[in-house]
Amino acid sequence: MIITQEYDVLIIGAGTSGAHLAKAVASKGWSVLVIEKLPREKTGTKYDIFHIEEREFERLGIPRPQKGEPGWAFEFEKNYNADPRTLYPKLQTNPIVGLHMHEYTLLLCDLAEKAGAEIMFETAFEAFTSDSYGKISGVTAVKNGETLSIKAKIVVDCSGIGAAARTSLPDTCVIDNKPLGDDDMFYVILRYVKIKNAKDYLDGSTFWAYYKSWIAPCADPEGAIIGIGACHSYEYAEKIYEEMEKTVPLPEYELVKIEKGRTPYTKSPYSLVTDNFIVSGDAGCLTKSVNGEGVTSSIYMLNIAADCIDRAFKIGDTSKDTLWKINTEYNRTQGAEFAFLRALLVGVVNAADFNEFEYVFKENIINDELLNALNGSAVPAKVLIKAAANFVKGIATKSIRLSTVKAAAGAFKNAVDISSHYKKFPDSPEDFNEWRKTADNIYSKIGKIQ
Ligand SMILES: Cc1cc2nc3c(=O)[nH]c(=O)nc-3n(C[C@H](O)[C@H](O)[C@H](O)COP(=O)(O)OP(=O)(O)OC[C@H]3O[C@@H](n4cnc5c(N)ncnc54)[C@H](O)[C@@H]3O)c2cc1C
Numbered sequence: 001m002i003i004t005q006e007y008d009v010l011i012i013g014a015g016t017s018g019a020h021l022a023k024a025v026a027s028k029g030w031s032v033l034v035i036e037k038l039p040r041e042k043t044g045t046k047y048d049i050f051h052i053e054e055r056e057f058e059r060l061g062i063p064r065p066q067k068g069e070p071g072w073a074f075e076f077e078k079n080y081n082a083d084p085r086t087l088y089p090k091l092q093t094n095p096i097v098g099l100h101m102h103e104y105t106l107l108l109c110d111l112a113e114k115a116g117a118e119i120m121f122e123t124a125f126e127a128f129t130s131d132s133y134g135k136i137s138g139v140t141a142v143k144n145g146e147t148l149s150i151k152a153k154i155v156v157d158c159s160g161i162g163a164a165a166r167t168s169l170p171d172t173c174v175i176d177n178k179p180l181g182d183d184d185m186f187y188v189i190l191r192y193v194k195i196k197n198a199k200d201y202l203d204g205s206t207f208w209a210y211y212k213s214w215i216a217p218c219a220d221p222e223g224a225i226i227g228i229g230a231c232h233s234y235e236y237a238e239k240i241y242e243e244m245e246k247t248v249p250l251p252e253y254e255l256v257k258i259e260k261g262r263t264p265y266t267k268s269p270y271s272l273v274t275d276n277f278i279v280s281g282d283a284g285c286l287t288k289s290v291n292g293e294g295v296t297s298s299i300y301m302l303n304i305a306a307d308c309i310d311r312a313f314k315i316g317d318t319s320k321d322t323l324w325k326i327n328t329e330y331n332r333t334q335g336a337e338f339a340f341l342r343a344l345l346v347g348v349v350n351a352a353d354f355n356e357f358e359y360v361f362k363e364n365i366i367n368d369e370l371l372n373a374l375n376g377s378a379v380p381a382k383v384l385i386k387a388a389a390n391f392v393k394g395i396a397t398k399s400i401r402l403s404t405v406k407a408a409a410g411a412f413k414n415a416v417d418i419s420s421h422y423k424k425f426p427d428s429p430e431d432f433n434e435w436r437k438t439a440d441n442i443y444s445k446i447g448k449i450q
Helices: 017-024 054-060 101-114 234-247 294-315 319-350 354-362 368-375 382-397 402-423 429-446
Strands: 008-013 032-035 050-055 072-082 090-100 118-120 124-131 136-145 146-157 185-195 204-208 213-216 223-231 253-264 276-280
Touching: 008 017, 008 136, 017 032, 017 101, 032 124, 032 146, 050 054, 050 101, 050 294, 054 090, 090 101, 101 118, 118 204, 118 368, 124 146, 146 204, 146 294, 185 234, 213 234, 223 234, 223 253, 276 319, 294 319, 319 402, 319 429, 354 382, 368 382, 382 402, 402 429
Parallel strands: 008 032, 008 146, 032 118, 072 204, 146 276
Antiparallel strands: 050 090, 072 090, 124 136, 136 146, 185 223, 185 253, 204 213, 213 223
């Protein structure tokens, strides 16, 4: 066994989450080692294109590649939301930047290294090591068949959806250590296509909530990416895709390539910290409730974590009591917003049928105000009250079933309950068990997306 020097922070995984945190912590002057199981040239190659909303770069302090620079792929700003037959599409304008995942991840890795972090590629987390009190004191990792023992004051799991370290925590830990099941994630299939007729070239993206499907521009202006995300399995996602093709008027296309990947679609563990340990990124299920995207939502949490890590080192205490501030700051803000939206969407999407989806688009119940609110991950009460009034009209005209409205109303109540509860996330671990029981109770009513 090779014993390395001791680091302040050891991060597992050099995806966008791990690389961003490495830069943020190293910039504050602390020593950081990232271990990444893949070689540098394969890191960030799980799929090609991902999107970031233009406004997020400045808000989160992340690099914004310009046209022609590494990472940049394309930009667009028209986003349509549509009913299952695309008869009543709603346009929203929201500038989006399409990026190459591999190049952008390496850009973040370069910035981390420039800030002083070390990245050890082809090095896989194996197990935790602990101190004489049983608290995490580092990890063992395997590089080129040799075992390394790496000591660190704080270990951070940014190892993606497999959550290699989180799932190795003991059952007694305050962090949920369960791996994700098939209904806790979206199986995403991306078809990169060439559009046959110039009249069909895209000027923006379209999202069909009924099918959890979309078409969006890609780096080739004559091409597109047709995506679908569904729980359970890729086979199930393909089945929904077949259904979708029957009603959605997709442009004629030639298939160029298919990419597949999984993204968490479930609540994040209530606690993201324990003694000397933090979980984030896909490993902490920090993906958006609206679409399962997770790059920027994780970075939001990691910025909170970087400040808290800095404070913890300054006072020389990396226990869960000190790191707990990450939980409170995260859960009371983005955590509460995501919990609200997930509860609402799960209830509504599971309940509404094809005709009801079409009706809400036709009658403008799905309108700019509601879509803007959902995009911002916070829905003001007045917007929802207006939507509720429109649902009542739907019942009166027999366009919406009473059972669907009841389900939507129940989902709204659950959403309010869970987000209010997140906003009361306890200041310290002492009151956590009580808080968790109530949260579990509300989640048992919310259910999961079908
Ligand atoms: C098809 C698809 C499209 C998506 N599109 C978008 C989008 O447009 N916008 C968006 O914001 N999000 C999108 N997402 C979600 C987004 O990709 C993830 O939320 C994000 O990449 C998570 O980053 P991460 O760093 O937490 O995890 P990852 O990117 O998965 O990085 C984890 C890293 O840890 C490494 N690792 C794993 N195990 C170990 C180990 N034992 N030891 C050492 N290293 C290990 C892995 O090799 C990997 O490099 C999409 C997801 C999919 C599947």
